[in-house]
Amino acid sequence: ETGVTQTPRHLVMGMTNKKSLKCEQHLGHNAMYWYKQSAKKPLELMFVYNFKEQTENNSVPSRFSPECPNSSHLFLHLHTLQPEDSALYLCASSQVGDNSPLHFGNGTRLTVT
Amino acid sequence: GDSVTQMEGPVTLSEEAFLTINCTYTATGYPSLFWYVQYPGEGLQLLLKATKADDKGSNKGFEATYRKETTSFHLEKGSVQVSDSAVYFCALSDNNAGNMLTFGGGTRLMVKP
Numbered sequence: 001e002t003g004v005t006q007t008p009r010h011l012v013m014g015m016t017n018k019k020s021l022k023c024e025q026h027l028g029h030n031a032m033y034w035y036k037q038s039a040k041k042p043l044e045l046m047f048v049y050n051f052k053e054q055t056e057n058n059s060v061p062s063r064f065s066p067e068c069p070n071s072s073h074l075f076l077h078l079h080t081l082q083p084e085d086s087a088l089y090l091c092a093s094s095q096v097g098d099n100s101p102l103h104f105g106n107g108t109r110l111t112v113t
Numbered sequence: 114g115d116s117v118t119q120m121e122g123p124v125t126l127s128e129e130a131f132l133t134i135n136c137t138y139t140a141t142g143y144p145s146l147f148w149y150v151q152y153p154g155e156g157l158q159l160l161l162k163a164t165k166a167d168d169k170g171s172n173k174g175f176e177a178t179y180r181k182e183t184t185s186f187h188l189e190k191g192s193v194q195v196s197d198s199a200v201y202f203c204a205l206s207d208n209n210a211g212n213m214l215t216f217g218g219g220t221r222l223m224v225k226p
Contacts, residue, residue, distance in 0.1 A: 043202070104158070
């Protein structure tokens, strides 16, 4: 069983909808991440939070809005998405510090219609 | 910038065959190197890691050696099983950038009975 839980597992939304992805980690970690996994492309780092503070925004469009209310929870708020945003969105957590391995959730499969 | 290059898949093997998945990297400084595995419908799991030159990471019969002179971190297993069928990702962590990972494109392995 993964220590990182993502909900929902699958999401279909129209381009005018607003939805949120949720991630919760039970590992006592203090860093959390959002990655995007698209077919035939390398994993793309989107956002990093260390101790609830955003430390990385990898040129992500503003239609993706992250929120980290505490070290255990991470959200990705979605609005006015495009079909090319359809992908698997993976949440991960780790301890802050070099070489600390990332623990991933099972992802949310997002389809934008 | 940092980059990771993996052999393109899919790699199809028969059970008990020898596996090699090539990985080379480009990085400034002295990165740590990782292999992650993604089973169908799941997130990524850390398989093994190496933090300095000539280190060998190993786990579940898989191993990889950090070769600084050839900037490589090839994954090997002496005898694959059907249960090893998954996508394998090589990644690096630039020790000057905390634990943010740069991933390769992934290599799908299919093992047939």
